[in-house]
Amino acid sequence: MTDETLLSARDLSLHFGKIPALVGVDADLWPGEVLAVVGESGSGKTTLLNVLSGRMRADAGAVWYRDPARRLHDVHAMPAPALRALHRSDWGFVHQNPRDNLRMAVSAGGNVGERLMAAGNRHYGNIRAEAIDWLTQVEIDADRVDDMPRTFSGGMLQRLQIARTLVTHPRLVFMDEPTGGLDVSVQARLLDLIRSLVARLNIAVVLVTHDLAVARLLAHRIMVMQRGVVVETGLTDQVLDDPQHAYTQLLVSSVLQA
Amino acid sequence: MSAPPQMLRVEGLDKQFTLHLRGGLHLPVLHAVELAVHAGECVALAGPSGAGKSTLLRSLYGNYRADAGRILVRHDGEMVDIARAPPRTVVQVRAKTLGYVSQFLRVVPRVPALDIVAEAAPDRSREAAAALLHRLNIPARLHALPPATFSGGEQQRVNLARGFIGGHPILLLDEPTASLDAANRDIVIAMIADAKARGVAIVGIFHDAEVRGRVADRLLHIAPLQDAA
Numbered sequence: 245m246t247d248e249t250l251l252s253a254r255d256l257s258l259h260f261g262k263i264p265a266l267v268g269v270d271a272d273l274w275p276g277e278v279l280a281v282v283g284e285s286g287s288g289k290t291t292l293l294n295v296l297s298g299r300m301r302a303d304a305g306a307v308w309y310r311d312p313a314r315r316l317h318d319v320h321a322m323p324a325p326a327l328r329a330l331h332r333s334d335w336g337f338v339h340q341n342p343r344d345n346l347r348m349a350v351s352a353g354g355n356v357g358e359r360l361m362a363a364g365n366r367h368y369g370n371i372r373a374e375a376i377d378w379l380t381q382v383e384i385d386a387d388r389v390d391d392m393p394r395t396f397s398g399g400m401l402q403r404l405q406i407a408r409t410l411v412t413h414p415r416l417v418f419m420d421e422p423t424g425g426l427d428v429s430v431q432a433r434l435l436d437l438i439r440s441l442v443a444r445l446n447i448a449v450v451l452v453t454h455d456l457a458v459a460r461l462l463a464h465r466i467m468v469m470q471r472g473v474v475v476e477t478g479l480t481d482q483v484l485d486d487p488q489h490a491y492t493q494l495l496v497s498s499v500l501q502a
Numbered sequence: 503m504s505a506p507p508q509m510l511r512v513e514g515l516d517k518q519f520t521l522h523l524r525g526g527l528h529l530p531v532l533h534a535v536e537l538a539v540h541a542g543e544c545v546a547l548a549g550p551s552g553a554g555k556s557t558l559l560r561s562l563y564g565n566y567r568a569d570a571g572r573i574l575v576r577h578d579g580e581m582v583d584i585a586r587a588p589p590r591t592v593v594q595v596r597a598k599t600l601g602y603v604s605q606f607l608r609v610v611p612r613v614p615a616l617d618i619v620a621e622a623a624p625d626r627s628r629e630a631a632a633a634l635l636h637r638l639n640i641p642a643r644l645h646a647l648p649p650a651t652f653s654g655g656e657q658q659r660v661n662l663a664r665g666f667i668g669g670h671p672i673l674l675l676d677e678p679t680a681s682l683d684a685a686n687r688d689i690v691i692a693m694i695a696d697a698k699a700r701g702v703a704i705v706g707i708f709h710d711a712e713v714r715g716r717v718a719d720r721l722l723h724i725a726p727l728q729d730a731a
């Protein structure tokens with residue numbers, strides 16, 4: 245195991261007018277590690293994810309990404325085409341609402357294949373075969389490959405988004421509330437799927453969730469945010485079973501069992 | 503022959519809880535705890551309910567944070583201080599060196615009993631996981647089911663299989679026989695004896711005096727602390 249981080253952020257700050265969305269946030273992520281960012285709605289989780297992934301700029305601070313050749317990139321100083329290329333290959337982004345990522349006028353197989361083509365694959369037969377393989381991996385029947393996403397349920401759409409994201413074998417995936425808004429039984433199936441795929445493919449994940457049970461299930465480490473500040477960070481089970489900060493104790497005591 | 507190596511050493515361990523939701527109440531639980539465990543040895547934690555036995559065991563696993571002192575664990579030939587190690591190191595120590603059987607199995611929706619056991623030891627085969635479940639009298643028809651609907655005793659035996667499958671050189675056991683009948687209790691006692699014979703160092707909490715008498719080489723008494731003002 246390497247001691248080199250995959251992603252590092254130092255002293256990130258961002259205000260929306262008077263609202264402090266990020267205040268002096270540091271973060272580190274190692275290859276294959278799942279880091280959960282938890283906190284109540286409005287605590288700055290989505291903003292942090294957007295800044296870490298270069299989708300949004302901070303007022304201050306820096307984010308560094310180490311590529312497979314071990315070169316460090318200052319994410320916010322990268323030229324836009326290089327950042328887009330990163331998002332198409334090494335990185336993936338799973339949105340809470342799959343419609344923000346999927347192309348609703350393109351078939352399920354097309355949605356998966358499109359990302360492969362964007363990453364430079366040109367062989368139609370391979371692309372279709374790989375798309376079908378990924379649909380099956382996310383438990384979508386192969387005979388749905390030519391169906392339009394609008395005929396899919398919410399849980400299926402989310403699984404299709406995951407197939408579209410993982411088909412290029414990213415090393416780092418950002419996930420924003422991937423199980424939010426789904427029925428409990430659908431959530432359980434999706435969590436089980438994410439858990440096994442992430443472990444099998446050894447993907448590093450920054451996972452934003454307000455659900456401590458989701459963090460418990462998926463994450464090695466946890467960061468707790470309150471009003472843009474990281475108030476506590478550590479091993480997932482330690483933070484949840486022996487929370488030190490008053491806000492973490494409040495979060496933990498507010499759920500039935502996590 | 504040289505003496506068995508020291509596997510675990512606790513020095514001056516303090517642990518208290520600060521309950522912020524109760525006006526910052528301080529609840530001191532452990533003070534100046536000292537413990538050394540050698541390979542092949544089993545130390546039982548003794549003391550009344552609420553004294554802090556589970557708290558000590560959880561601290562050894564890095565599940566609770568120590569306030570003072572050191573928790574030295576022999577990992578890859580070096581003594582690693584769990585009380586100060588970064589989270590990533592604790593994850594590695596748990597994968598290879600430190601096994602822990604909690605009092606209750608944490609059930610994960612949809613994940614079958616066999617997977618729960620197999621996932622705890624990625625380098626062991628599924629057959630090995632199934633064999634261990636069989637040894638603990640979990641019949642094959644239950645292996646493919648998520649343990650959410652299992653009885654307390656069945657869940658505890660799945661939890662034991664999960665704890666023992668990894669072959670960790672140090673095992674922490676929190677009341678491993680609490681909800682087992684006599685036959686299954688004897689199986690667990692035999693598994694603990696086998697582990698000791700292989701050189702595994704064990705720290706356990708054994709509610710049942712007979713079990714404790716049969717597995718423990720020594721007792722460590724945990725006395726309840728007076729509440730601080």
Ligand SMILES: Nc1ncnc2c1ncn2[C@@H]1O[C@H](COP(=O)(O)OP(=O)(O)O)[C@@H](O)[C@H]1O
Nearest residue numbers: 260263265283284285286287288289290291292
């Ligand atoms: N584009 C924006 N413009 C103005 N305020 C924003 C914007 N995005 C987020 N905020 C505010 O910043 C804070 C953090 O938001 P967000 O990162 O979305 O929190 P979370 O994901 O934890 O719910 C909130 O108070 C939110 O209202």
Ligand SMILES: Nc1ncnc2c1ncn2[C@@H]1O[C@H](COP(=O)(O)OP(=O)(O)O)[C@@H](O)[C@H]1O
Nearest residue numbers: 485486519531550551552553554555556557558
């Ligand atoms: N996570 C926690 N937060 C607050 N108090 C705790 C926590 N865990 C244990 N305690 C308290 O520590 C004391 C010792 O508990 P425990 O270690 O479970 O005792 P034992 O295992 O000896 O019965 C009890 O008063 C218990 O309420």
Ligand SMILES: [Mg+2]
Nearest residue numbers: 286289290291
């Ligand atoms: Mg959000």
Ligand SMILES: [Mg+2]
Nearest residue numbers: 555556557707
């Ligand atoms: Mg106890």
